[in-house]
Amino acid sequence: MTVLPRSRPANALIIDVCPTTVLAFLTVMCLLLVQWIGAIAAAGFLASGCLLVVRRPQLVLVELRRYWMVFAVAGWCLLSVLWSQYPGVSLRYGIQLAVTFAIAVAIANRLSPATVLRVLFSAHLLAALLSLVFGRVREDGLGWLGIFGSKNAFSLPMSTLMLCAFAIMLDRGQPRSWRVAGLAGFALGSFMLIQAQSAGQMLATGAALAFALPFFMGRWLTLMQRFLLAGVTLALGIIAGMLVIALQDQIMTLILETTGKDATLTGRTEIWKIAFQEIARHPLTGIGFQAYWVPGNPGAEAIWEEFGISNKRGFHFHNTFISNAVEIGLIGVAIQAAAIFGAMGLVVAWAFREPRAETVFLTALMMRSIVLSMSEVVGYTQFDLATVLLVAALVFGIRSLRERRKPAVWRPAPATAPAASPAEPA
Template sequence: MAETMPAVSPMTARRPARQQRRRVLSYSPNAIAAFIAIFGLTFITPLGSKGALLFLLGGMALVATRPGEVLASLRREWPIVLVALWCVMSFAWSDYTSLTLRYGIQLVLTVTIAVAIGYRLAPMTFVKIVFATSAMGGLASLLLGRARSDGMGYLGIHASKNALADASSVLIIASLAVLVDRRLSMRWRLPALAAMFLGAVLLVMGQSSGALVSTMAVILVFGVIILLQRLTPYMRLVTIALAVVLGAAIAMLLSSLSDELARLFLDVTGKDITLTGRTDLWAVAFGQIAERPLLGVGFQAFWVPGQPLAEQLWADFGIAGRSGFNFHNTLISNAVEIGILATAAQALIFIAAAWACLGWAIRSPSAASVFFALFMVRLFMLMWIEVVYFYQFSAGTAIIIAAICYTHRFRDHIGKPVPRRARRPIRITFR
């Protein structure tokens, strides 16, 4: 019997061997699980408990696949874990035991999942996920969102205009980081350009003065990061010293013109000179801190319906819904709830992470390092007039914790000894 050969078409025969190879679509189970988790946090306001469930499902999938690895990572990040456990333990002296216990456990879960993401995903993968989910949230806010009932600002898919402003700022920062990294292909950078424009539109529609100012400030910080990266270590030190002196001089000048600037701020924004009555809020908060300086009233146990002082403040400020209100200062608000010592520990963790992110961005600029640096700088600016950390089922809290993990991983990486043959001068630049 004659042996037959398989038929080959003339077109196939002429193709080079490289073109005949099949294209394989690769995916990462870790990235898919993390995307589900971050997507749930991004859309937690419209989805409600379903958004929290998505976050838990995606996050716990990461934890369950390698529990030993996650446990080791949590031991590495013991300061933030200890702070979260303190929030849980505050149920023992809280006036609202069940609420504090529930929210504290949710915070511990948020920390656990964020640490798992920070040690299982590459920084660039995390930033791409944040960019994608933020862009989806921005599109949903533009197409399906709503304005406030009083017409003072746009809410999008969020519960408040400040929440919309925060989400829009994250979208702008992520888009900027992706756009300027030349190592990424155009299929990422072109959508980033459109997403940056979308974020800017939503930021203006939200009419949040603080968010506008802070976002413009982080863009300026981005320029400083690029400048410092191009300088020698000695010139960086000189430049930073000169910037500190210049900043002090500007602060002294602004303090001498405080009355004129306050009137100008009132005319431009239409807001109260005392920043929406924050001085009155802070007076009440200081009274609460004086009564319980070490322990606080319990994690998230102040702004609770039925709490006498909270009810009085809601009535004074006309907050009919009795929600979405706070002391408009991270340190003051957290000191009321968990005491001075725990608040100081939180502040130390956050400021150290912000400083480490800046160092990472200067020494090794990339979409990931720039994103985390700008994100942390923006929160540092806002922490004096808003509450920015740490609370449960929050995308912002998850990003902060991921930033802490990634800076530790970066520090470990640069601390490893380099083989003798590979010791060559290296200059890290945008490519």
């Protein structure tokens, strides 16, 4: 007797759950909740991220070999233990950075860019809703903090939500439900970013959106028209840059009056002088990864005291490349710059060939990161979502390049039956 499988009803709802996608969502969500929940969220990031990595252990060595140039960034930071002025600190944070890189590479290598975009959008939308319901305002009343610990920490994910939503809502290839959700997410993210009152983040987000928009416009153009559009966009960018340089005094005055900052951009020019002095002492190797802003270091203690930072954390040199040059030297900065600008070039070329939601999002993300790198530290730090996104963008760019270079697989044409000959006369 044979037992036949029970057939499902024709109208049965079937939901396919991808464990890797679920773990990726939990990983991103935990990073967004770290400042609200604390150590529990950090433990959740490690648990979900490491589980995602070891879920398919056969891919770990493949990813190390395939993306060795990506891991070189974390490798140099870890190597700085050998000359660090605080080797224990550099070792601890170097290992954490390597783990962060491994998780980011696994997410970007094992999921499609479209899936990662939806994961990011969903997690950031949830964080925005939580901030709307449970968030708080700064003690001085100047801006919202949401569920985050500072204005910058709040404005960055709201900006990311806008970039995700922008890419989804303008892509006609997306399902209608996702495009409607994208529109709602863009409106919510814009409102929250304005409430954060972060002038730098708003400028960087606006630049990223303006940079990404022509790629969507190019979807309906021929290849030659796309080249023309790219040339016009580049020319406009050069002209805008020349105008900014020519009118920098007036623009700086306007920014200072709008944001209420002092003439040295909250003392950044002063601490940059200190940073350049530190770089001159150890130009090639730096003083060690994460080995400057350490309690007991005389230079850091003096800056904390001058700026009234009593908790002795959450402070940096307000420039990605200057700050990293202090810690990992010009060699380390060169490696990181190659990773950042290499990712930018790869994703821009990819979006130029295939202007879709995920590729346009990556171009906007990299443009925002580069703009912010001039006034903030956007990478690479341990247990940091911005670092995860930068690493993922580079991995996606490398994947697109390799897939493009793959030789076409030749397949023989299917055999066809010979045409029937006309019937012979009787």
